[in-house]
Amino acid sequence: MKLHEESLPFHLCGNYAPVKDEVTAVDLPVHGAVPRELRGRYVRNGPNPKTGHSPHWFVGDGMLHGVELRDGRAVWYRNRWVRTRAFVEDAPSIGPDGVRDHTVGRANTHVIAHAGRILALVESSFPTEVTRELETVGCFDFGGRLATAMTAHPKLCPRTGELHFFGYSYLPPYLVYHRADPGGRLVQSEVIEVPGPTMIHDFAITERHVVFMDLPVVFDLGLAMAGGMPYRWSDEYGARVGVMPRGGTNGDVRWLDVAPCYVFHPLNAFDQDGAVVVDVVRYPELWRQHAMSAPKARLHRWVIDLPTGRVREHALDDRAIEFPRCDGRRVGLPNRYGYAVDTGDGADRNTGTSLVKYDLRAGTSVAHDFGPGRVPAEPVFVPAAPAAGEDEGWVLTYVYDAARNGSDLVILDGGDFAGEPVATVTLPQRVPFGFHGSWMPDEA
Ligand SMILES: [Fe+2]
Numbered sequence: 001m002k003l004h005e006e007s008l009p010f011h012l013c014g015n016y017a018p019v020k021d022e023v024t025a026v027d028l029p030v031h032g033a034v035p036r037e038l039r040g041r042y043v044r045n046g047p048n049p050k051t052g053h054s055p056h057w058f059v060g061d062g063m064l065h066g067v068e069l070r071d072g073r074a075v076w077y078r079n080r081w082v083r084t085r086a087f088v089e090d091a092p093s094i095g096p097d098g099v100r101d102h103t104v105g106r107a108n109t110h111v112i113a114h115a116g117r118i119l120a121l122v123e124s125s126f127p128t129e130v131t132r133e134l135e136t137v138g139c140f141d142f143g144g145r146l147a148t149a150m151t152a153h154p155k156l157c158p159r160t161g162e163l164h165f166f167g168y169s170y171l172p173p174y175l176v177y178h179r180a181d182p183g184g185r186l187v188q189s190e191v192i193e194v195p196g197p198t199m200i201h202d203f204a205i206t207e208r209h210v211v212f213m214d215l216p217v218v219f220d221l222g223l224a225m226a227g228g229m230p231y232r233w234s235d236e237y238g239a240r241v242g243v244m245p246r247g248g249t250n251g252d253v254r255w256l257d258v259a260p261c262y263v264f265h266p267l268n269a270f271d272q273d274g275a276v277v278v279d280v281v282r283y284p285e286l287w288r289q290h291a292m293s294a295p296k297a298r299l300h301r302w303v304i305d306l307p308t309g310r311v312r313e314h315a316l317d318d319r320a321i322e323f324p325r326c327d328g329r330r331v332g333l334p335n336r337y338g339y340a341v342d343t344g345d346g347a348d349r350n351t352g353t354s355l356v357k358y359d360l361r362a363g364t365s366v367a368h369d370f371g372p373g374r375v376p377a378e379p380v381f382v383p384a385a386p387a388a389g390e391d392e393g394w395v396l397t398y399v400y401d402a403a404r405n406g407s408d409l410v411i412l413d414g415g416d417f418a419g420e421p422v423a424t425v426t427l428p429q430r431v432p433f434g435f436h437g438s439w440m441p442d443e444a
Contacts, residue, residue, distance in 0.1 A: 010057070025427075029074075032421060038382060039069065040440050043134065044378070046431075047061065047062065064079065084106060108435070114156060125149050126140060152435075155205045164179050175192040176189055210243075215239045238260065242256075265322070272334065280301075323340055323379070325380060335360065339355060341354075351375070355397060355412070378397065391415050393414045
């Protein structure tokens, strides 16, 4: 299979192309040994347009790919479309009045577990609840309390169990911050004032702060009317980060300028000596010419000095990366380690065959190269035990193997990252390149 057929956009070719079938397979073949501490499911979301076509990578119907691990076995693999109203009814997401219907979305970006619910997420709509077996339950709006879309990148505070998130919109209010308590009850919704409608994919929390990013990829009505991706780079908008004390309101947000750039994903953020440190995968610009034009992104650190109001920025690595993650127990706290996909130096997307593990304290990194034609996806770290050390556990990822046009779930040892995989689970079909996922232990 060629990676790029002439007439099709990249997201419909090669391993970006959707799969046609929903598959259930049990007792999967394993090379190596699945650690017995892994008892739960690894589930990852991504776009998989049911018609086989979509105008942009970001807008295909969500499909979940999950593997259950137990007793050293790979118990099952399943993939299921998220049966949203868009999928089932072809319901329009925007009404004749131009207002978005948040019960209609593609649910294609992330999947998380919180307060006993599993939620498939896309930033333009309400979450969609699914079961452990990846069957769709339906739209979830926090019992009617949620009045905006929900980002696909909520932050689960490991100290409090609260879920912090936000919704953004092309109509006012452009940005609304939300906080759910550990029981999943929405307890705060706060309009955050920003100058215009920008694409706000992700954000960050620390122990004491919430960090918003208002970056110059701006809604364009003309593009929206034309039916394409309605956001474009702006040289005029400027770029700012907003720091709000946890529990604060709009009036408490301090907005500080940063050099124009775009960030889909922070790796993590934490408080340090009166500053807020945010490690981000930074694009020097995004979607300037069209909604496919993206230069490579690199890991940078913002040090937001609160007393002076200045933001210092420096690169942490020369590699082109994406899909940064850290140990979920360190979200918002000082983290030593981080993980990411090395997206490679080629112009093609996702041609890299390595994952990277950063030691941010030592300023070093180590790569795990899966070999020619074997392309990894987002890495997810799973600790060996609740009190295990920060890299004492495993890193899980789906790896696409071009030679056989198939995929594996690969389990690496966090402490021996470059070493041989602990286990390689052969999946019954390829897993298209997608977005984000979570490890969901049985006890969650
Ligand atoms: Fe994302």
